Amino acid sequence: MSQTTRILFALLAGIAIGILGANLGWTTAATIAEPIGNLWLDALRMTVVPLVVSLLITGIARTADSARGGKLALHSVLLFVGLLWLVTAIAAFLVPALLKLWPMPQQAAAALNAALGQTRPEVGAAPGLADFLKSVVPTNPIAAAANDAMFPLILFATLFAIATTRLDSDARDRITGLFSAIERAMLEIVNWVLWIAPLGVFALAFVVGMKAGTAAIGALAHYIIIVSSAGFVAWALAYPLAVFGGGVRLRDFLRAVAPAQAVALSTQSSLASLPAMLRGCQQLGVPVEVAGVPLPIAVAIFRVTSPAMNLAVALYVAHWMGMDLSASAIAAGAVVAAITTLGSISLPGQVSFLTSVTPIALAMGVPLAPLGLLVAVEMIPDLVRTVGNVTMDVAATTALGRRQRNAKDGEPDL
Template identity: 65%
Template sequence: MGQTWRILTALILGIALGTGWGWVRGPGLDSTVPIAELTGGLWLDGLRMTIIPLVVALLVTGIARTADSAREGNLALRSVLVFVCLLWLSTAIAAVLIPGLLALSPIPTEAAAALREGLARSHDKVTAAPGVLAFLRSIVPTNPVAAAANDALLPLIVFTTVFALAVTRLPAGHREMLTGFFGAIADAMLVIVGWVLWLAPIGVFALAFTVGVHAGTSAIGALLHYIMIVSAAGLAAWGLAYPVAVFGGGLSLPRFARAAIPAQAVALSTQSSLASLPSMLKGTELLGVPAGVASVSLPIAVAIFRVTSPAMNLAVVIYIAHWFGIPLAPATIATGAVVAAITTIGSVSLPGQVSFLTSITPIAVSMGVPIEPLALLIAVEMVPDLVRTVGNVTMDIAATAAIARSVRHRAGSQHDPVTNAPD
């Protein structure tokens, strides 16, 4: 949280200094802005250099973990299937919800134009999304190495997914060797990301200063608008947990809400689903979920699946497209939704700033949306990340209760430990 506050402080100071200096047209402004643009650009490039190897490594290890979990028995397989369905459902909700919210409450035209000017490097790199036929033709890469070199992330993700599925069919020794290799690459890339994020206050300050010069105080209102729109996608996924608990788990709404509060409190204070796991186990115990079910389903959920991530990641990209005036056809949004759902499997259970760029970049590239604004938006990720974590924790408890109920029904028992437990 200390680093989060430093980055947020750098954002505020950068916008304030840029706004004030730009308003009075102080001496040296014309020479300072290019230096700030260079500094922010170098910092962003430092993050971008880790994206390709990190996305590939995390996707391979994520799919391998999913397959290993499914091999552990029917309960693990059932848990994997439930969480995969919930991931796709939350993504579909965001794909409909966010364009609708932006139609009802668009970013102010003046603010959007000023922000585009403040991030001119991004505006220069906007590329049109391919048509449907061109998109279908480009899905399968003829040369995965060339796809990586050209930042063609969607074909690279397709190849990596197929490769990871092939790895899961290898003998145990070969499978462990390859997953260990890619796991080590992911760990090394995360160390580099940590180093670059240590410099984030400098990079964010430089970018915010440039935006402040061009956009002035409208940048603050635009960022608040962004936080509300993106958080709405997470709140929708979070809200989905309650009907899952009621209709899937057979629980009363007040009882489920009371049992989830301790885990939600830990999630708010730590921004980590992993740190919330003990509280989630206690919550499922209060709901009458058998320990044998919770001890399998919850670790799988924490290690592999985060239900709010694809919805909120897709929302970020849709918002940037709206910001830059890029029209998104339904097919383009559907493409982004598919990429969001697939890449979430390989994301890491760490505070959102660590995985923000690596999770969202593949979606943006597949939709023809610039990624440079992400370097500025990462500074305000703290609030959406709180929504992400609390939503994930709440859904994990609800889905585990639903899985426990389905297991008991399948076994043909007349006593359901979830639905018949005393209120």
């Protein structure tokens, strides 16, 4: 049984046994389980700041190295960065609209909040433009990290990483080597914490089942549909990009990308889908020597569905808590979502979920406690993430292949 399956099983078992315990009056068991679940959440939170900073610095270094690999590599990086920001902006408008049209049932939200011991956070008036801009630049990055001020901390880490790329290779390698080592050490700790995730998730789910009952099941299903919709939109953008940007027929694109989608669906891995993606690009008329540049960059650095779906998770939790987020809070979350995507590459689903969503939630002032439950059902949205990433990778490579072909033929770039 995989770790993902064990965590999902722990969630379902915890809710089911909790519902049974509520009928049998197991109040003492709930009193014991609640601190166990909270300790597990705290263990995850302690890794967030050093892990996010180190991943961001090494991710930007990888992006810069890829962009130095010639015009095709540079155009690939620019296209993928543009797509990341586009899908993030779409999610910032789409998810609140969906939640307004189809809100989470109030009784379920209240029951889950009571189960998690959460109250509606106090949300003050939206800050003015001057106050917002003043809060963006950290006067003390260490204090920003200590206070979980993720937006200014990420801005500092981003500027630091960009400055690192301007150094000579020896100095740059020493800095990135240090943060790469920190990254590996923190991931080792995260793996330890995730090894006991079934226990932590079971404890949280047991308390939720005791206090919220069957409302928890309906709420989690509602969450999966809303968050997956953000991924489906990012996924859907691949088809017009292939048709209008790549100049291929929709039927041909559907046929060429289907094997890669099947591999992605069965493995939940873009990397495992790379051979099938290369074959699909060949069928669409993109030579291997051309497809061999953007596809590895896409697999190694970019995940186009991630910022949209990560932002959707934070927006959903805010909706769950009854928070009325300001436009500036949503904008801050969108910026953090787009930037931190660079640091979530090649990580297991649960790890990338936590390291990517936590900074967004902190930047928006959204509570983190619900993430302990939501990570348990990440397996289902992760299927949407992976298949959407693979589809967009092939579509973008097809568009880049057409641009490269036109440049060789002396035609204007598209």
